[in-house]
Amino acid sequence: MKYIVIKFGGSNLKCKEDFYRIIKVLKIYDRPVIVVVSALYGITDRLNDALMRIQKSRKEIKGIIEFLKETHLSIINQYIDKTGEQKELCKRIEARVEELEKKFMGIYYFGDVPDFVHDWVLSFGERLSSLLLCSLLNVFGIDAAEALPEDIGLITDGIFKNASIDFEASIHSVQKTLSENKTYIIPGFYGISKEGKITLLGRGGSDYSAAAIARCVQAESLDIWKDVPGFSSVDPKILPNAISIKKLTYSEAAELSYFGAKILHPQTVEPLLHYSIPLRIFNIKTFSGELQPVTYIADTKVITPSIIKSVTYSDDFSILGLNGPGVGIKPGIMAQVTTILNQNNINIKSIITTQTRIKLLLSRFDIDKGYQLAKSLHLATLDEIKTEDDISLIAVVGEGILNQPGIAARTFQAVFTQGINVRLISAGASDVAIYFIVSKNDKIQAVKAIHEEFFSKS
Ligand code: ASP
Ligand code: MG
Numbered sequence: 001m002k003y004i005v006i007k008f009g010g011s012n013l014k015c016k017e018d019f020y021r022i023i024k025v026l027k028i029y030d031r032p033v034i035v036v037v038s039a040l041y042g043i044t045d046r047l048n049d050a051l052m053r054i055q056k057s058r059k060e061i062k063g064i065i066e067f068l069k070e071t072h073l074s075i076i077n078q079y080i081d082k083t084g085e086q087k088e089l090c091k092r093i094e095a096r097v098e099e100l101e102k103k104f105m106g107i108y109y110f111g112d113v114p115d116f117v118h119d120w121v122l123s124f125g126e127r128l129s130s131l132l133l134c135s136l137l138n139v140f141g142i143d144a145a146e147a148l149p150e151d152i153g154l155i156t157d158g159i160f161k162n163a164s165i166d167f168e169a170s171i172h173s174v175q176k177t178l179s180e181n182k183t184y185i186i187p188g189f190y191g192i193s194k195e196g197k198i199t200l201l202g203r204g205g206s207d208y209s210a211a212a213i214a215r216c217v218q219a220e221s222l223d224i225w226k227d228v229p230g231f232s233s234v235d236p237k238i239l240p241n242a243i244s245i246k247k248l249t250y251s252e253a254a255e256l257s258y259f260g261a262k263i264l265h266p267q268t269v270e271p272l273l274h275y276s277i278p279l280r281i282f283n284i285k286t287f288s289g290e291l292q293p294v295t296y297i298a299d300t301k302v303i304t305p306s307i308i309k310s311v312t313y314s315d316d317f318s319i320l321g322l323n324g325p326g327v328g329i330k331p332g333i334m335a336q337v338t339t340i341l342n343q344n345n346i347n348i349k350s351i352i353t354t355q356t357r358i359k360l361l362l363s364r365f366d367i368d369k370g371y372q373l374a375k376s377l378h379l380a381t382l383d384e385i386k387t388e389d390d391i392s393l394i395a396v397v398g399e400g401i402l403n404q405p406g407i408a409a410r411t412f413q414a415v416f417t418q419g420i421n422v423r424l425i426s427a428g429a430s431d432v433a434i435y436f437i438v439s440k441n442d443k444i445q446a447v448k449a450i451h452e453e454f455f456s457k458s
Contacts, residue, residue, distance in 0.1 A: 039125025
């Protein structure tokens with residue numbers, strides 16, 4: 001029988017009741033499954049913050065160690081009153097936390113956090129939650145074993161902080177080690193480089209871990225449990241009348257995640273395509289004993305009358321502009337700039353060019369470094385290198401968007417009617433998305449206007 005891979009994120013791992021819910025859910029599956037977990041809510045941020053503080057002050061070590069013990073042990077203590085079992089479990093959690101303490105001392109003495117130490121430390125949030133969940137499941141009569149990425153051979157490309165899975169190197173060993181037909185609990189968020197170092201898969205990366213494992217074992221489905229009603233036509237925080245989306249294709253889900261919908265890590269869909277593994281999103285808040293997904297993501301295209309399924313936005317984009325009379329015709333400028341960015345692990349999110357301008361869209365976290373790198377090339381053909389970071393990207397996404405006349409016109413008409421200036425447009429590069437840039441201040445109004453156009457009128 002094929003496995004189902006199930007993922008629970010940090011927002012479902014806050015308190016005692018959350019663990020009750022998870023145990024209830026796993027009992028409904030009633031078969032061996034692979035469970036991938038995030039850290040308990042807020043723990044990764046706390047670890048990150050501690051890394052900064054410990055470099056300057058030794059006193060901080062005690063604080064974070066106590067906090068980690070307290071947070072995890074209090075869940076055990078609230079659950080179990082059989083003293084023997086409780087003591088045993090607490091000891092195991094404490095032992096794992098104490099592994100961290102020694103490294104923290106090293107960080108304090110060196111006054112620095114090399115990347116490999118950073119990734120090692122941040123992976124502990126997940127390593128603690130997987131141990132905790134696995135132990136609780138055992139206490140509640142679910143036979144489960146913890147399987148760490150280093151033990152199953154989940155191999156990455158070795159890039160610290162933002163690694164990708166190397167499937168060729170991983171598939172065989174992951175399949176082999178997860179073959180006993182029992183329930184496994186795996187910490188998400190990291191894999192191992194070929195040299196054996198822990199490498200993180202980027203913030204929010206447990207979704208991607210789960211998808212990667214699903215691909216390695218050719219899972220029947222990847223089930224991601226959330227505490228929100230799946231994908232929706234717009235961020236419900238902007239418009240409470242957002243409509244929940246029942247079905248999406250892989251491309252639609254990928255574009256929406258990439259362009260800001262915070263439901264999934266943007267790389268989650270990619271590993272699933274290979275074997276067309278369906279991705280089912282569930283809302284644990286409305287779980288009533290049935291495995292009924294709120295959003296189902298697969299190959300099957302559903303073209304709705306309004307074509308657009310969702311309008312989304314992201315503030316994590318900045319523009320690196322390269323201006324000069326010949327940039328569009330002189331060969332090599334783009335190659336040099338993209339090479340130096342690549343060598344420095346800066347991801348280019350998109351590129352738009354004209355004869356006199358090249359605009360590279362980078363994460364706003366990379367823009368200053370990207371600017372310095374481009375400058376360092378001293379390219380004579382460039383009159384000016386400049387950055388724009390007071391911007392937001394808005395995307396409208398839906399299958400059929402490029403084949404249906406008038407969608408772009410309606411989108412931009414809705415924005416122009418509000419008197420909002422569009423600073424840059426891209427259409428055609430993706431089959432299912434049109435995106436454009438506006439000033440950050442105009443973002444909410446533009447998103448609302450587009451949603452109104454497609455979801456209130458048709
Ligand atoms: N705990 C990690 C984070 O907060 C990974 C995840 O939650 O997916 O980014
Ligand atoms: Mg997450």
